[in-house]
Amino acid sequence: MINNPILRCLNLNKTFKDSYAVTDITFEISEGEILAILGPSGCGKTTTLRLIAGFETPELGSIEIAGKLMSGPGTFIAPEKRNVGMVFQDYALFPHLSVIDNVGYGLKNTGQEEARLRMVLTMAGLVRLQNRMPNELSGGEQQRVALARALVRSPNILLLDEPFSNLDIKLRQQVRVEVKDILKNNGVSSLFVTHDQREAFEMGDRIIILNEGHIEQVGTAEDIYEHPNTTFVAQFVGIADFLPIYTTANTTQCALGSLYIKQNLTNMANVTLMIRPTDTSICPSDQGSGTIISRIYQGAFTLYRILLNTGDFVHSLVPSKQKLQIGTKVNLRLKSDHIPRCFEGDRAINIA
Amino acid sequence: MKSLIDSKSFASKTKQNGSMWVLWLPSMFVVIAMSLPLIWLFARSIDAGSDFWDLVLRPRTLSIMLRSISLVIAVTITSALIAVPMAWLTTRTDLPYRKLWGIIAPLPLVIPSYIGAFLVVIALGPKGLLQDGLDLVFGIEQIPSIYGFTGAWLTLSLLSYPYIFLPVRATLSRMDRSIEEASHNLGKGSWSTFKNITLPLLKPSITSGGILVALYTLTDFGAVSILHYETFTWAVYIQFESMIDRSMASIFSLILVLLAILILLPTTLYSNKGRLYRNDPGTPTLPPPIPLGKWRFIATLFCIIVILFSLVIPMSVLTYWLVRGFEFFPSLTNILTATWNTFSIAIIASIMALVSSIPIAILAVRYPNSWTKLLERWTYMGFALPGLVIALALVFFGSQFATPLYQTRTLLVFGYLILFIPGCLGSLQSSLEQINPRLEEAARSLGSGGLKVFLSITLPLLRPGIMSGLALVFLLTAKELPATLILAPIGFSTLATLIWSNASEAFFAQTAAYSLVLILLSSLPMIFLISKRT
Numbered sequence: 001m002i003n004n005p006i007l008r009c010l011n012l013n014k015t016f017k018d019s020y021a022v023t024d025i026t027f028e029i030s031e032g033e034i035l036a037i038l039g040p041s042g043c044g045k046t047t048t049l050r051l052i053a054g055f056e057t058p059e060l061g062s063i064e065i066a067g068k069l070m071s072g073p074g075t076f077i078a079p080e081k082r083n084v085g086m087v088f089q090d091y092a093l094f095p096h097l098s099v100i101d102n103v104g105y106g107l108k109n110t111g112q113e114e115a116r117l118r119m120v121l122t123m124a125g126l127v128r129l130q131n132r133m134p135n136e137l138s139g140g141e142q143q144r145v146a147l148a149r150a151l152v153r154s155p156n157i158l159l160l161d162e163p164f165s166n167l168d169i170k171l172r173q174q175v176r177v178e179v180k181d182i183l184k185n186n187g188v189s190s191l192f193v194t195h196d197q198r199e200a201f202e203m204g205d206r207i208i209i210l211n212e213g214h215i216e217q218v219g220t221a222e223d224i225y226e227h228p229n230t231t232f233v234a235q236f237v238g239i240a241d242f243l244p245i246y247t248t249a250n251t252t253q254c255a256l257g258s259l260y261i262k263q264n265l266t267n268m269a270n271v272t273l274m275i276r277p278t279d280t281s282i283c284p285s286d287q288g289s290g291t292i293i294s295r296i297y298q299g300a301f302t303l304y305r306i307l308l309n310t311g312d313f314v315h316s317l318v319p320s321k322q323k324l325q326i327g328t329k330v331n332l333r334l335k336s337d338h339i340p341r342c343f344e345g346d347r348a349i350n351i352a
Numbered sequence: 353m354k355s356l357i358d359s360k361s362f363a364s365k366t367k368q369n370g371s372m373w374v375l376w377l378p379s380m381f382v383v384i385a386m387s388l389p390l391i392w393l394f395a396r397s398i399d400a401g402s403d404f405w406d407l408v409l410r411p412r413t414l415s416i417m418l419r420s421i422s423l424v425i426a427v428t429i430t431s432a433l434i435a436v437p438m439a440w441l442t443t444r445t446d447l448p449y450r451k452l453w454g455i456i457a458p459l460p461l462v463i464p465s466y467i468g469a470f471l472v473v474i475a476l477g478p479k480g481l482l483q484d485g486l487d488l489v490f491g492i493e494q495i496p497s498i499y500g501f502t503g504a505w506l507t508l509s510l511l512s513y514p515y516i517f518l519p520v521r522a523t524l525s526r527m528d529r530s531i532e533e534a535s536h537n538l539g540k541g542s543w544s545t546f547k548n549i550t551l552p553l554l555k556p557s558i559t560s561g562g563i564l565v566a567l568y569t570l571t572d573f574g575a576v577s578i579l580h581y582e583t584f585t586w587a588v589y590i591q592f593e594s595m596i597d598r599s600m601a602s603i604f605s606l607i608l609v610l611l612a613i614l615i616l617l618p619t620t621l622y623s624n625k626g627r628l629y630r631n632d633p634g635t636p637t638l639p640p641p642i643p644l645g646k647w648r649f650i651a652t653l654f655c656i657i658v659i660l661f662s663l664v665i666p667m668s669v670l671t672y673w674l675v676r677g678f679e680f681f682p683s684l685t686n687i688l689t690a691t692w693n694t695f696s697i698a699i700i701a702s703i704m705a706l707v708s709s710i711p712i713a714i715l716a717v718r719y720p721n722s723w724t725k726l727l728e729r730w731t732y733m734g735f736a737l738p739g740l741v742i743a744l745a746l747v748f749f750g751s752q753f754a755t756p757l758y759q760t761r762t763l764l765v766f767g768y769l770i771l772f773i774p775g776c777l778g779s780l781q782s783s784l785e786q787i788n789p790r791l792e793e794a795a796r797s798l799g800s801g802g803l804k805v806f807l808s809i810t811l812p813l814l815r816p817g818i819m820s821g822l823a824l825v826f827l828l829t830a831k832e833l834p835a836t837l838i839l840a841p842i843g844f845s846t847l848a849t850l851i852w853s854n855a856s857e858a859f860f861a862q863t864a865a866y867s868l869v870l871i872l873l874s875s876l877p878m879i880f881l882i883s884k885r886t
Contacts, residue, residue, distance in 0.1 A: 053533075057640075080536045080540055083539070086534065086537040088533070088534060089530075090528065090530060092528060092534040094535075105535070105538055108539070149534075153538065
């Protein structure tokens with residue numbers, strides 16, 4: 001539990017006829033934090049955002065923003081009264097209003113609104129574009145208008161729904177940096193949804209992995225990549241292969257050799273070892289334990305896919321100066337600094 | 353939309369082959385046909401010579417003008433006030449049975465204005481059903497007269513609001529919902545969002561629907577004649593019938609056409625403004641309908657009242673007279689002959705209109721340049737030509753220059769073509785604009801010639817547009833009264849002309865019988881058109 005979180009979701013449940021449902025969603029965001037929700041399409045990411053924004057009513061659970069109950073048993077605050085900013089996936093700019101009118105739309109007459117509008121337009125770099133219409137803007141510019149419009153009311157929290165998915169890849173990288181700078185410089189607490197693992201790692205202080213409507217794991221990028229709780233998480237945030245582990249009374253073995261694991265795994269069934277492509281090194285050998293079946297040249301590194309003699313597949317990422325052809329027999333070895341992560345079924349086993 | 357514009361310019365840059373005359377030749381026929389009424393109006397006005405301004409500025413002309421304009425304004429506003437809330441309620445809220453309401457609401461379109469007016473007279477007129485009832489129960493012997501402005505206004509508003517309802521509803525169901533959500537998210541309530549976001553985005557649809565209603569009202573002949581409200585159409589007809597002063601008829605016609613052009617002006621203004629901008633959202637989300645809460649009852653009541661007056665009561669009155677006047681029914685042969693005449697002429701007119709519109713649609717969409725633009729504009733100008741004016745022009749040309757054609761069905765069909773080609777072109781053009789020209793280019797690259805590409809690729813893909821074009825022209829032809837009345841050869845009666853003649857002579861039972869058949873006949877294309885829209 002975080003002290004005085006800006007957002008607290010407790011056991012949120014919402015079902016739909018077909019898909020996009022969520023079950024028992026619980027998480028918190030602290031002031032100024034950027035939290036990413038990462039998951040495949042249809043996993044309920046957007047539904048979670050819409051519940052927080054107030055466009056959907058949860059069937060169970062509660063939502064608190066800045067200490068105030070927004071949704072809960074017997075309580076439902078209308079979307080317009082929540083002071084939650086939202087950047088929509090398709091930006092949802094008002095097509096009949098100019099940039100300045102779009103950004104200023106949410107401002108109330110306080111006497112200071114002119115100054116606030118100037119400030120936000122300047123911050124988002126929109127001053128020169130302020131009289132353009134939305135259809136006269138490029139994708140990146142539209143995205144900045146959507147962001148400025150959502151920030152103009154100094155919302156308690158900013159929600160971003162796949163904010164970069166409508167931009168081409170080259171622009172995406174640059175806009176991500178710009179947006180993160182704006183959010184961090186202004187201390188905006190934000191929650192954004194993405195299906196792109198790189199985006200989540202780059203933007204999020206912490207990440208929630210969502211799958212089929214429930215939370216698989218919450219943590220920092222390092223946590224999630226290095227200590228995935230489930231095989232789903234392991235495979236969703238990068239390449240992971242799982243090799244079966246065979247245990248006897250005093251040895252623990254896998255296709256790559258014996259492992260040093262203190263914990264007794266003998267009473268568990270279906271135990272596997274997670275292998276990331278960087279966990280192994282390979283060297284060609286006629287008596288090798290596997291054969292290269294594909295290679296993807298990535299620049300500095302090359303990714304090999306190896307069929308082990310046991311019938312398992314393993315990926316290995318190797319500096320490109322070592323050039324190996326498809327069909328080469330290789331010996332595969334776990335690197336010495338490898339810390340084993342084992343799974344029973346699809347759940348991680350905590351190894352001391 | 354962007355790729356569409358690119359592909360247009362691409363098509364225009366590709367070298368146009370020598371077979372363009374295949375498209376241009378039939379198009380010129382349409383251009384000449386559309387010009388005839390204008391030539392007639394122009395020639396007649398010159399004939400009038402120095403009397404022209406004298407006739408235009410007569411107090412009578414001005415009072416007819418005032419009546420026509422006030423009716424147009426009143427009907428258009430009333431229709432919008434009925435149509436916009438209904439469209440919103442049936443797409444955005446938790447109105448009970450909102451899907452059903454959405455299907456029922458456009459149905460009054462099948463009732464031609466003259467049938468509507470006739471039903472108003474027998475229900476609310478002197479010695480009508482309402483007065484009979486009041487006399488019986490309360491002994492009230494006189495009710496306010498339904499003739500004149502009130503009757504025409506009520507009848508036309510209740511029958512023409514679907515022209516606004518349909519485009520507004522279509523826009524609402526297509527509109528990106530996150531735009532309204534964005535407004536809520538920025539702290540605006542439902543009313544503020546509707547006023548500042550939804551309504552401005554609906555403006556183009558309301559305008560285009562409103563233009564249809566205004567044109568429909570301005571050029572309506574049946575309702576204003578039956579309800580004795582003297583507008584230009586009725587005045588023109590009387591001048592024509594009485595044969596006293598033909599130049600007065602043409603001057604009234606000229607003013608009528610000028611007013612119609614005035615009404616159509618906003619469309620040319622609007623087409624230049626930015627289109628409704630929309631990105632396709634990646635995640636399909638269907639936000640819950642807006643809860644009406646305590647307004648739910650009032651909203652439902654509103655819909656019930658509208659449908660009651662525009663559909664239920666008219667159809668009940670019609671049924672009442674069908675039952676009551678059963679013994680006075682026209683013979684089955686008469687009904688069948690009239691039905692066959694109506695059906696066959698409407699089929700011929702719709703096929704001819706389609707064939708004439710296709711070349712223009714292709715030229716306008718695939719080969720945009722200043723000439724094809726002019727061709728397109730000239731054809732759409734036909735929207736400003738009321739049936740009455742076209743008919744009078746053809747009577748003039750037929751009797752003066754083409755006597756073999758005068759008083760033939762050919763001339764009647766020709767009149768329908770001038771009248772309805774613009775509508776047909778509209779549905780073809782919008783359908784053609786959705787066909788990616790790359791598909792045609794792909795067929796070309798696979799070795800097919802122009803004609804084969806047209807028959808094997810363009811035509812099948814164009815089918816939705818073709819079907820709705822046919823249905824539209826069929827519906828309009830079957831309902832058309834003034835052009836049929838004036839151009840139909842002696843002895844050739846359609847359902848519309850029989851309804852008119854029986855209603856004018858107060859043969860209520862006969863009128864009701866023919867009306868029912870016409871409504872049923874018009875329902876077929878109508879059902880098709882509505883099911884396509886929703």
